[in-house]
Amino acid sequence: MKQKIMLCILLMLLSSMDVALAKGKKKKAKKIQRTEAVYEEIDNFDFLYADDYNVNMSFASTDDILRQATSFIGTRYRLGSKGPNAFDCSGFTSYVYRQNNIAIGGSSRDQYARNIPIRREEMQPGDLVFFTSPNSGRNVGHVGIILDYDPIENTFTFIHASTKNGVKISSSTDGNYSRRYIGVRRVAR
Template sequence: MKKIYFCVILLLLTMSEIASGKVNKPDQTQEPDEEEIGNFDFLYGTDGEDGFSQTERLMEEAFSHMGTRYRSGAKGPTAFDCSGFTSYVYKQQANIFIGASSRDQYARNIPISRSQLQCGDLVFFTSPNSGRNVGHVGIVVDVDPITQDFTFIHASSRNGVKLSSSNDSGYARRYIGARRIQQ
């Protein structure tokens, strides 16, 4: 009984402290350290006069085509197929030829494991009709470091250039590998 009485009194005291505003609240006006703000180089390393990394410029180029329509064999910029989209983005922003077809891109770039995925890497899938062969490609936008699930941008035959998740059932079962671009 003494324990219950003590807990009730402790609870009432705590509630009265909170209600009176005496409990310390974090300082909402505190500005972040300069080191926190300016220390993004370790992630993306700037390499241009504009202060943006190659990856950031690559993503800007890729996202500028969101919603662009799909057309088989199209290489851009008014329409794309999947490999036309990836090769166009890399050619425009990095002046790198990564291969013309998804199979060519898969064959000519550096194999990496899913645990090594980074923004800008290429991810490959079978197409619904290609069996085990490479049939689709996209560019990694974001990776969950714990689950290794990723978001990628690609030219979808149904919706044009769009974002998709590796968790989407249509892609999860068709994923076959990833490649890092040789520079």
């Protein structure tokens, strides 16, 4: 009788071990399937974005330009200065772009002439915006870098080196700038 009981206990133990082993194999199989599914998902994303490598680099470059530009807020204005301790308007824009290995021209007129004309409705952060100045008549006399554009209101904010306050952020709705607006240029990268 003892032998029969021992045999039953042994069979129960063996069968429970088989069940446990089978469950472990199923869990392992599920983990492998999950891993493969994640891998396939990543492969799909890589495939989708592989052709957009240059576009992503241009977005990163725009972020770098805006970060660099805003780091100079409060830097004083000085006519003819090209930075980094003081700037005039075109000195500021050319310095910021030059730090990102992009040549845009030295003067505001040169920057206006050298870069790609776009319509106001097409402006994006990182574009150059141009205005007249009191001394330039109807010609280009001031430049800044677009920070933000609101297509519904057709307004924008920009960063520039102003004669009174140095590097600062202004809005296109400021009376002085709304009357003096000339156009926008996209920097070829």
